[in-house]
Amino acid sequence: MKKSPLTTGVVVTVPETAAEPATPPIDPSEYGYSEVRRGVPASAERFTVTSPDVRDGEALPADTWADAFGCTGDNRQLRLLWSGAPQATRSYAITMFDPDAPTGAGFWHWLVWDIPAGHTGVDTQLPADAIIGIGDSGKAGYLGPCPPGGDLTHHYEITVYALDVPTLDLPASTPPTVAAFTMSGHILGYARITGTARR
Numbered sequence: 001m002k003k004s005p006l007t008t009g010v011v012v013t014v015p016e017t018a019a020e021p022a023t024p025p026i027d028p029s030e031y032g033y034s035e036v037r038r039g040v041p042a043s044a045e046r047f048t049v050t051s052p053d054v055r056d057g058e059a060l061p062a063d064t065w066a067d068a069f070g071c072t073g074d075n076r077q078l079r080l081l082w083s084g085a086p087q088a089t090r091s092y093a094i095t096m097f098d099p100d101a102p103t104g105a106g107f108w109h110w111l112v113w114d115i116p117a118g119h120t121g122v123d124t125q126l127p128a129d130a131i132i133g134i135g136d137s138g139k140a141g142y143l144g145p146c147p148p149g150g151d152l153t154h155h156y157e158i159t160v161y162a163l164d165v166p167t168l169d170l171p172a173s174t175p176p177t178v179a180a181f182t183m184s185g186h187i188l189g190y191a192r193i194t195g196t197a198r199r
Contacts, residue, residue, distance in 0.1 A: 036099045036106045039180050040161075045189035047084035049160045054078065060156060060195035064144045068137065071146035071199075077110075078142070078195075081121035082160050086188040089117050089162040093183055098145070100154040108136045108176035109143045109156065113183065114167045131172050133179050140172060145197035153198040162189040 054060050065073025080094065093113035101107035111133030112126060119127055126132060137143050147154040163186040170179055 039184040040187055040190055044187050045086050047082060047162065047189050047191045049080055049082040049191035049193055051078055051080050051193060054193065054195040056193040058195065060145055060197050065197065066144040066146035069146040073144050075142065075144045077124050078158060079123050080160060082191050083120060085162040088164060088188055090166045091115055091117055091163045092119060093161040093163060094122065095159050095180065097157045098154050099157065100152060102148065110135060111176050111179055113179065131170065133172055133174060133176060135176055147197055147199060149199050153196050156195045156197065157192055158195060159190055159192045161187050164188050
C-alpha cells in the first residue's frame with residue numbers, strides 16, 4: 001500500500017496497482033484464442049473415469065502420441081475405467097477433443113459410440129458392437145496427440161458420456177461434429193479426465 005498526500009489531516013491508503021497477468025506461453029499475435037462451446041447440458045450428472053495411462057491434468061505418455069503429422073509415437077489407444085453412471089444409461093460414447101488446436105473449432109482425436117451399457121471400461125480393444133467414428137484427421141479410431149511444435153500446452157479432454165439411447169443410429173462415416181451434435185441431445189451424464197501434451 002502507498003500513502004496519499006495529506007489533505008485533511010487524515011492519511012488515506014490507496015491499493016497498489018494489481019500485477020499484470022502472466023504472458024501467454026505463445027505469441028498472441030500468432031493465434032487468437034476463444035473457448036469452444038461445450039456440448040454437455042447443465043443437467044448432466046457427473047460420474048467417474050480413470051485411466052491406468054494418465055492422471056487428470058498430467059502429460060499423456062509418449063506411446064499414446066500420434067504416429068502422424070510429424071510425431072512418431074505408437075498411437076496406443078488409451079485405456080479407461082468408469083463407475084457411477086446414471087442408472088438409466090442405455091449406452092456409452094467416448095471422445096477425445098483438443099480445444100487448444102489452432103483451427104478455430106478444436107480437433108476431434110477419437111470418437112466411439114454405441115458402447116453397450118453393461119461395459120465399465122475399454123482396453124486397447126473396443127467392444128464388438130461399438131461404432132468407431134472418424135476424427136478430424138479423416139481416419140477412423142484413436143489418434144493420439146501431436147500439437148504443433150513450439151505451441152502452447154494442449155489439453156486433451158477424454159470424456160465418457162452416458163446416453164439415454166442404446167444406439168445413436170449413426171454410421172461410422174458420420175463427421176465428428178455431427179456425431180457430437182447428435183450425442184448432445186441424449187447425454188444423461190459424463191465423466192472426464194484431461195491429459196496434456198506440448199512439444
